[in-house]
Amino acid sequence: MMRRVHAVLLSLVIALSAASIAEPTLTLWAGVAALLSLAVGLLLVRGAPRLIAVALTVSGLAALAVGAADGRRPSLTDLLSVNQDLVGMLAAVSFLRLLSLGGETPRGRSSGVAAVTRTALVVHGLGSVINISAVAMAGDRLARAAPLRMADAMLLTRAYAAGAFWSPFWVAAAAAVSYAPGADAAVTIGLGLAVAVVVLLISMVDVYRAFGDDRSRYQGYPLTWAILRIPLALVVFVLAVHLSMPAVPIPRVVLIGSLVVALAGVLVSFGRRGFALLATHATAGLSGLRSETTLFVAAGVLTVGLQTLVPMIDVLLPVDGYGVWVAWASVIVMVVLAVVGIHPIVSLALVAVVVMPLEPDPTLFVLAATIGWGTAAAVGPTSGILMHVSARFGLDGLTLAWRNAPFFVITVAVALPALFLASVITD
Incomplete structure (x- = not known):
């Protein structure tokens, strides 16, 4: 009974978040439904997710x-x-799993280094547009044959997190620009993408080693039309809606797109029986997301609380201006705060409160903020992606954060020359 109640509450979050595109005040009721799902979820979830x-x-x-x-x-x-919005998006994306029932397993794919690289690029590319839902779909596909391994989780989280470095579809960019309007988008996107490519290429060496004796046989996420047609349909929908209605938050666009693609696919595949499948998932199946959705809402409560404390902070820096080294230090501070459990949206606010009196160049600040956000997402135990992967696939989030430490080291090293270049370009 409680699981059904939880599923219905998640369905309400989906419906109200979608309707808030037309009536913005409905997002508040979606928040109420999310808080109620948290209360029920705390009764249903067990083990480490409940404690967290x-x-x-x-x-x-x-x-x-x-x-x-x-x-x-x-x-x-x-x-x-x-x-x-994030909870509603994840819940809506889960409807796409109804389309993968009984799907084929492609044969004859490349393996080893090529498969690791291909998987990283596909997840990074899709994730840069449809956000965390790309990891959800890729993770479900990889976990079909056997439980998701730590090496798989390292691959998925790093490929996804690097999207924050440059993608305008990530909330990281919007949040950073809100503190420093006027950033040169061409510079932040171009340099951010360059950082992402370099970091992923170097970081994948460590991931490849993590597969151990199985690395030469690793086939990863298949690059076939049969597998990619669903996420690609979602990408096309998101891009089309975003270009026509840029003010609508990306998570809500992904939410609507997931429902549209799922509805069309289910009706084509199952006919009228598709309606029954959708209804069953909406009133019962959604409770299978109880661990990750409960964690996300709980993290939202923490974010609200910490944002209340941010204005109480008054720190004086022993520097006269916001230069490259201060920007680089900002990246490191955001990651350190993430390691101790502070969400990037809060750590960004904390950094902004401290450095804004220095009147930073907007482009330099935004580039540092997005790089810091993406890195924090990969190594912060309470980041959305790590909580999702650990809860969804039964992995230890703290271990995953620790195994992603090389990603942090590599990114910090690559970020410094990128910040220097941004400073030269905007000078």
Whole structure:
């Protein structure tokens, strides 16, 4: 019974988040539904995910209490901004799994280094547009034959996280620009993409070694029309809607696109029986996402609490301006904060509060912020991607974060010359 209630609440999050495109205030009700799903999810989830979700929720509420004691009371909109768009998107993407029932397993694909590289590029390319849903689909495909391995998780999370370095479809770019308007998009996207390519090429060497004796036989994510037609249809939908309605948040566009693609595919594949499959998934199957959705909403509660505390911070830096070295230090600070459990959206706010008095060049600040965000996503135990992969595929999130430490080292090394180049270009 509780699982059905949880599934229905997630369906409400999907419906209200979708409807908020036409009526923005409905996102608040989506937040209410998400919080209710958190309450039910805490009763259903067991083990480490439950402990983490409780810790995140309690910490967020404590931060809110401290802020309130100091007279800082967030608005209703802030209080109800608890990752409902992300939760709704993930729940909607799960409908696409109905289309993969009984799919074929392609044969004769390349293996070894070529397969690792191909998988990284496909996940990175798709993830740069449809965000975390690309990892969900790729992970489900890779986990068909056997449980997802740590090496697979390293590959997926690194390929996905590097998308934040440059993609305008990531919330990282929008968040950074909100603090420093006027950044040169051509520079941030161009240099960010260059950093992503270099980091992935170097980082994949470490991933390839992680496969051990199986690396030469690794076939990865298949590059066939039969497998890619669903994510590619979603990419086309997202690009088309974004170009016509750029103000609509990408997670909501992905949400709508997932439902449209799933509905069309299910009706073509199963006919009228497709409606029954969709209804069953909406009222029961969605509860299979209870671990990751509960963690995401709990992380949203923590973010709300920490954002209340950010204005209380008053730090003076021993520097006169925001140069390359300060920008580079910003990247490192964001990652360190992520390692101790602070979400990138909060760490970015903290960094912005400290450096904005230095009047940073917008382009330099945005490039540092997006690189820091992507790196933090790969190594932060409470980042959305690590929580999703660990909860969805039963892996240890802390171990995965530690195994991604080389990604951090490589990115920090590559980021410095990129920031120097950005400084020269914008000077």
